[in-house]
Each structure stands twice: as C-alpha cells, then as structure tokens.
Amino acid sequence: MPTQPQRGSEGVHAGRRTWEFRDVDPATAEAELHLRAVEVERRVEKLESAKTVSQDTLKLEFRV
C-alpha cells in the first residue's frame, strides 16, 4: 500500500513511494536470515573491538 504524502525528516516532501516492501516466505526468510546473522555478528565484533583505543593513537602528535 503506498504511503500518504508527508514531509520527511530532511524537510523535503517525500511523496508517495513507488516501490514495494519485500514479502518473503518463511523458508526463504530463514535461509536469508542465517546468512545475514553471520555478517551482523562479524560487523558487531569489529565495531566492539574498535572501541579500544591503542597507546600509539593516544601518543599521536599534531605539530604541523
């Protein structure tokens, strides 16, 4: 069902959408979700490890 016209968060008139959301069956959803979960887990792990700032970074100098 197309959306009602509304002004979006960027302040522009978004208008009616011309595309459709996906409607996948449970079996397809299950297969896709398993693959997606692996990607998500890997990305979250990387983001988590990036929170630790190294000693080298703390000692970076800005002299120019």
Add this chain to the structure above:
Amino acid sequence: MSNPNPPEFLPFGEASLFSALSDASCSSADVARQPRPQYLYRYLNELGARTIIVESEYTDRDYLDDYANYYVRCFELYKRQCKRLHFFALDISADQLLSVLVKGGDPGRLVENYLGFVVARPLPYAVIGRTVLRTYPDDGGRRSYPCTKTYTANLYGLDLSCTSLAFQEQDTVLAACATVALWCCFQKTADLFETRTPTPAEITQAANTNIHYGRPIPSRGLMVQQICTAIRHVGLEPELFEVNEDTALSSLMYAYARMQLPVILGVDVEGVGGHALAVCGFSRRPDRALRQEIAGSEFCIPMTGLRIDEFYAHDDQIGPFSRLVVHPSASSGERVLPIWFDGSWQDATTGQFRRLLPTVVIVPVYNKIRVTFTDIQEWLTRVHGALSLVLPTDEMIEWDVFLTTSNEMKRELRQEVSEDTVRHEAVLLRPHPRFVWRSVLRVGGTDVLELLADATGIGHAMPMYWVFWKDDVVRSRLAKHVRTSTLEGTLRSMLGERLYDFLLVWTKSPSPPPA
C-alpha cells in the same frame, strides 16, 4: 575636536586587504606571501566583498591574553592593540556610515550586507587573529554549516550580526594547530553547554597539566592525550575514535556535527606530518558520493556518510571553512584507510594536492552524552539485519543517524507533516532524555521508520526506547517475521534478547505500546 583614530574605508581588493592586515611588524609584502591571507582574499572575493572598514586600536580578548602571557615580556616591542577589519558586500563611504551612525539613517543595507570581520594581530607573522566570516551559501541545501553561531560585532554603536564559527591561525608560540582546533570547538560548545571559552594560551597550559614532554610554551604541538586533557579542563568529555579501515568516518563526523558539535579530526598530511582541524560543516549530495564507506567489501549499514562529498573545516594552516574533499578507501604504507581527503594542502613543488589521511576523531561532548556513535551503529546493524527481510533490494536505503537534544528533536518533529496526529502527539507530549540519538531509515527518499535511543544511557544495555513507524507496511511485515517460530532462534541470537523483545512489543500495533 578631530578623531585621532578615524576608521579607514578601503575598496576590497588583494592589495587593500594585505595592506589593511599589515603593521609595523609585518609589511604588506610579507602578508601577501602568507597562504592564510591569500586564502582569505579568495574567500571574501567569493562572498562578494566590496568594502573594508578598518577599526584601528581594537582590543581583542584572545590576543590580549596571548600578549600578557608572552609578547609583553619580549625585548622587541609588540603592540597591545590590534586592528579589526569589517567586510561588506556593498560600496560604503565614510559619509554613508556617519549618516547611519549619527544622523538616524537606515542601517538596513549595512546590516544585510555585513560579511564579518578579521582581527589583524600586530605580529611579524600569523597576523590573522579572531576571524568571524559568513559561510558560503547553502547551494540549494547541499552545504550545511551546523556548527556555527550568531556573533554580533559592534561597529561604533552599530550592531552587525554574522553566523559563523570563529577562526584564527596559530601563532606557533602559544598555539599550535591542535590548540587552535580546540579553541574553535570551544566557541561552539560554550553556546551549546554553557562551558568556558579559554584563550589559546589557557588551552595550551591546560593541555600540558598532566603530560608534558618539555616546555609547553613556546608550543610545539599537542598529543591526543593532551587534547583530551584540555577538553576535560573546560568541563566536557573527549569522545575518542581511532580511525581504522572499518570506521564509517563520514557518518561518524556527520552524526556529531549535525547536532552542531564541532569535531576534531586528526590527519596525517602526507609528506608533512600530524595535523588537527575543527570540522564544522558538510556537503550532502542527493545521490551517493561513495559506494562503500569503509574499506573492502565488508558489510556496513548504509548511512548518510555515503552521500557526503565534502566536509568544511577550520584549518589553521589554510583558513576558515576550508574544503576537505572525500575520496574512497585507499592504502598508505601498511594502513588501509576507510576514506581520505584532499582539497586544500598543496605541494609547493609539484602543485598537486597532498592527501590528508585520517588518524583520529575527538569530539568534545557534554558528560551526559555517554552512548557513542559506535554503540548506536552496533544496535542498528542488528536491526538492519532483521529489516533486510522486508526492505527492497533495488532502492537506495539510508540510515540517517545523528545526535540531537530532546528540545531540538521535538522542534523538528513538529515541522514534519503527518496524518498520524495521534502518534505525533504521543511522541511530543512524553518526556525524553536530554540527548537523543535519532536514526531515520529512508528508502528511495521516503522515511519509513525512525528509532530513538537514549544517549544518556548505557551503550551495551539496549538504548532504543521508541519506534516511529512512518509506513505501516514495514511494521506489519516485520511483525510477521518476529512472530514466525522458525525464525525466532536466529532473530533472538542476532538481535539479542532485549532488542528482540523490544521489536516484539513495538511491532504489535501501529500505536505506541502503553507506557
């Protein structure tokens, strides 16, 4: 009685600007050789400057502090007072100004055409003191300068306003690049959080409170640790991000700058060394400027950073609002960069732009802002994983993630036209945390949902507390998947128990669940 220090009226031009900036300590020819005055000429020319009014014997608070801390004790005599150059985008004569000042003339045209001012310091080099200049026009909404504020200059009793962020060049004695970047940031944080605006000398002294490798003054630059110390000294907290190949750097800087918080960007200027800038604006294209925001082909949720093609930064070696053009991932020695910049630093021998390789981002935040952009990105990565079952694969999908205040958020939500007044009312009338992370999911240019997260909470404990369904189809389709028994195990593991339960509750009905 005649005025001993009458204002000087000069038609704007390269020679007149350099002459007005010069002093007994620094000739017009010396000024003309320096890159910052050259940049200012180009910048003001672009803004359409026509007249310079020079206010002589101007006492500048920041220079006065530098003077008291250093220059007064030099054997060489340096002046205590500066000149202040005011710029207008129209021709003005002394008679016209006097008619406004003392004969009740209409100041409208003067006020409208005011471009800002530059304080000229009476030093042998680094003559550009506190500088407040109007930004470039927004170019149809492409350019944004959120980290600005309104400055009012009083010219002989006439109030002249300018929206900008103050800039100055480093004098290499009391301030190096990082000190100036901090000084610029503190101008805006004072506006946002009512914190102090220390002078460059005070910042350098504060930065060297705990860690110092040699004398702090004359200053030879600051380390990341020292920048953090200087930020704590004004009552703020340094949010520190190391830039590596997986850093969604454009989206990160945008997320804080969108809240009007200037961001300190540390870069390695290729072939020159470490340098710090204060990022205060960005340019968003309607379409993507980058295919991928991080290095390689790893999965990263698509965010607004993909549409940013330029940032604008106060670079004390270049000038105010200098351009940083965004380029896709590249290598530099052993480092793989998510993006890199160029646009301002030129190699004098080859004429080529030098690469600016990002190393670190430091954001001076209010102590109650505890949940970081990285925390929010983690939660959104999980949400995006679940939404991938619902979202179209052939449309431009974008998460617009930014920090804001509850007051600003309500102000913006009120502007949005919505047929769903009940849910609008629900979100506007309820109390919110003082600082909020807003994450708007946009598909093919249309907002489909928005998640609100408590920025004052705990990053690891699920900070999302509100969903604004802007298209009910996304809610109903997601509701079906989160209630499918064969998907529950994978969804619980991918989302985490708290986020899964949150979605279970919030997808139940288009209306917010009962409190």
